[in-house]
Amino acid sequence: MQDLEKKYQQLNDLLDGRVQLDEPLARHTTFKIGGVASLYFRAESNEDLVRAITYARKFKIPFYLLSGGSNVLVSDEGIDKFVIHIKSSDLFVVDESYIVADAGVLLADLVALSIQHGLEGLVWASGIPGDVGGAVRGNAGAYGGEMKDSVDSVEVMRGRKQFIMERKDILFGYRDSQFKQGSDIVLTVKFKLKPGGDVEKMRQQSQEIIAERETKHTPGVPSAGSFFKNVPITDENREQFKKLGIPEKFWEYGKVAAGWLLDEVGMRGYTVGGAQVSNAHGNIVINTGDATADDVLQLTSIMKMKVRDELGIQLEEEVQYVGF
Ligand SMILES: Cc1cc2nc3c(=O)[nH]c(=O)nc-3n(C[C@H](O)[C@H](O)[C@H](O)COP(=O)(O)OP(=O)(O)OC[C@H]3O[C@@H](n4cnc5c(N)ncnc54)[C@H](O)[C@@H]3O)c2cc1C
Numbered sequence: 001m002q003d004l005e006k007k008y009q010q011l012n013d014l015l016d017g018r019v020q021l022d023e024p025l026a027r028h029t030t031f032k033i034g035g036v037a038s039l040y041f042r043a044e045s046n047e048d049l050v051r052a053i054t055y056a057r058k059f060k061i062p063f064y065l066l067s068g069g070s071n072v073l074v075s076d077e078g079i080d081k082f083v084i085h086i087k088s089s090d091l092f093v094v095d096e097s098y099i100v101a102d103a104g105v106l107l108a109d110l111v112a113l114s115i116q117h118g119l120e121g122l123v124w125a126s127g128i129p130g131d132v133g134g135a136v137r138g139n140a141g142a143y144g145g146e147m148k149d150s151v152d153s154v155e156v157m158r159g160r161k162q163f164i165m166e167r168k169d170i171l172f173g174y175r176d177s178q179f180k181q182g183s184d185i186v187l188t189v190k191f192k193l194k195p196g197g198d199v200e201k202m203r204q205q206s207q208e209i210i211a212e213r214e215t216k217h218t219p220g221v222p223s224a225g226s227f228f229k230n231v232p233i234t235d236e237n238r239e240q241f242k243k244l245g246i247p248e249k250f251w252e253y254g255k256v257a258a259g260w261l262l263d264e265v266g267m268r269g270y271t272v273g274g275a276q277v278s279n280a281h282g283n284i285v286i287n288t289g290d291a292t293a294d295d296v297l298q299l300t301s302i303m304k305m306k307v308r309d310e311l312g313i314q315l316e317e318e319v320q321y322v323g324f
Contacts, residue, residue, distance in 0.1 A: 001038045001080050007061050008039055011082065014055050015041055015048075025078055028085060029069035030129055032222040033293050035078025035323070037064075042085045046102060046187050050157060052084045053185065057160075064322065065185065067104060068130030071138060071224055075323035076293045086133060090188070093117050097195045098152065103133025103186045107140075110191075115202045119193035121150040126206040127213040129225070133186035137179040138318075139172045143209060148172035152192035157185040174255070175229055175318055218278050222287040227300055228258035228315040240312050258315055259283035265306040272299040297324070 001007065004021075012019040023040035026032050039061070043049035056063040063082040066072070088102035091113060099119065101110050107128050114122045124145030128135070136154060139147050148170070156165045171178040179186060217225070232255050233241055241256060244264070250256045262268075262282035270277045274291030277299065278284040285296055285303075304315050 001062075004038060007059060007082070010059050011039060011041070011052075011055055011061065015052060018042070019082075023083070025066070025069075025074045025083070028066060029072055029074055029224075030222060031069075031073060031224050031287055031291075031296070033076075033287055033291060033296065034072075034074025035076050035293075037078060037083035038080050039082040040085065041082070042087050043104070044087050044089070046088050046090070049084065049086060049088055049103075049185075049187065050162070052082075053157060054160065056082050056084070065133075067134040068106070070130035071134055071318070072320045072322050073224060073293055073296055075321070077323060079323040086131065088187075093119070094190075097193055099191045099193060100188060101132045101191070102188050103131060103136075105132045106130075107132060107135055111206065114191075114193055115197075115199060115206060117195075118197040118199045118202065119195055120197035120202065121145075121193040122191070123202050123205050123209065127210040132189050136170075136186050136189050137177055138175050139177050141175070142213075146172070148177075150191045150193060152190045154186055154190070155188040157187055158183075162187065174232065216281060218280055218284060218286055221278075222291075223278070223284050224319045226258065226281075226283045227285050227317065227319050228262075228283055228303070229318045230255040230257050231261070231313055231315065237313060244311060244313075256313075257283070261307050261311055261313055261315070262303055265310050267303055267306065270299065270302070272296075272302070275299045277303065293324075297321075 020040045022036040024036050025034035041052050043052050061082050063084055064079050065084050067086040086104040088104035090102045091105045093099055107125050107130055110132055111122050111125050124143040136147050151167050154165045246256050259282040267277045268282050269279050273295030274288050275295035276286050276288050278286050307313050307315050
């Protein structure tokens with residue numbers, strides 16, 4: 001970044017001396033990979049977040065939003081921008097059937113609060129890492145549930161304006177929303193849930209989901225979860241999937257699991273440097289200890305290429321590449 005020292009001074013003066021230089025981002029991603037952020041700020045509240053974005057725009061300093069860091073691969077060179085780390089944490093129940101959560105609230109805390117109040121609709125999200133804003137942006141989903149099923153509205157920052165966006169305008173799709181298309185920022189999310197749930201039953205379901213995820217996923221091992229999106233069955237690829245003899249459940253689901261395709265081309269256990277395709281799940285890339293972003297990039301390029309060349313199917317990343 002040009003004039004880094006000047007930009008640092010400008011931001012640091014306005015942000016209470018809390019801006020840091022060269023913060024290692026490997027500390028803040030679930031992959032435990034990534035170089036440094038040239039400028040770094042922890043936004044502990046929505047007020048912090050809005051101020052940081054406003055000043056960055058005022059001084060024309062490019063910025064990047066990082067939240068739970070569970071869906072990103074940060075380059076080894078890091079992010080030569082002002083990285084605003086979203087740590088806003090307000091979380092409360094309103095009108096007996098709504099929960100309002102700041103973007104920086106851990107999904108786990110949101111799920112726990114919903115269970116505590118017998119508010120049904122979010123138990124499926126048990127065990128998913130990351131924060132509310134990142135989950136809404138990517139319409140996170142598991143066990144037949146998706147964020148879109150419970151989002152009522154979102155408080156958004158667009159340019160200098162802040163306003164409430166209703167669910168219908170968020171244009172949710174499979175791991176997609178309008179937040180992925182533009183530069184709108186999720187500040188706070190209001191969830192509409194079903195009151196009167198059996199708290200004990202919900203708690204048990206949540207624990208079962210977490211226990212099952214621990215067998216399928218790779219708990220404790222650094223990763224970014226599923227690397228590629230499942231592939232929707234379309235008119236263009238239907239014949240190809242028939243030829244491949246995909247399992248019946250995928251026809252019913254309307255999508256083919258990327259992990260199944262990767263298993264077909266024998267990727268489990270494949271290793272490049274410190275990056276490895278998990279032995280437990282063909283669509284999860286793990287950091288075995290000293291993986292670089294470059295190792296992951298090389299490995300995922302091979303995964304993509306093999307599925308394309310051997311099966312004729314194009315995979316698309318679910319994980320966002322940052323700083324490349
Ligand atoms: C072990 C493991 C298991 C996982 N399982 C699942 C699963 O079952 N289902 C699933 O869907 N996902 C899963 N994930 C992926 C991930 O947890 C989710 O996508 C999560 O919701 C991402 O949130 P985050 O806060 O970590 O986002 P980050 O990784 O911090 O950010 C992701 C993107 O969103 C942007 N962003 C973040 N916050 C905001 C905001 N407030 N406004 C605008 N843009 C923003 C960032 O700039 C970035 O581009 C898994 C990940 C791991 C590591």
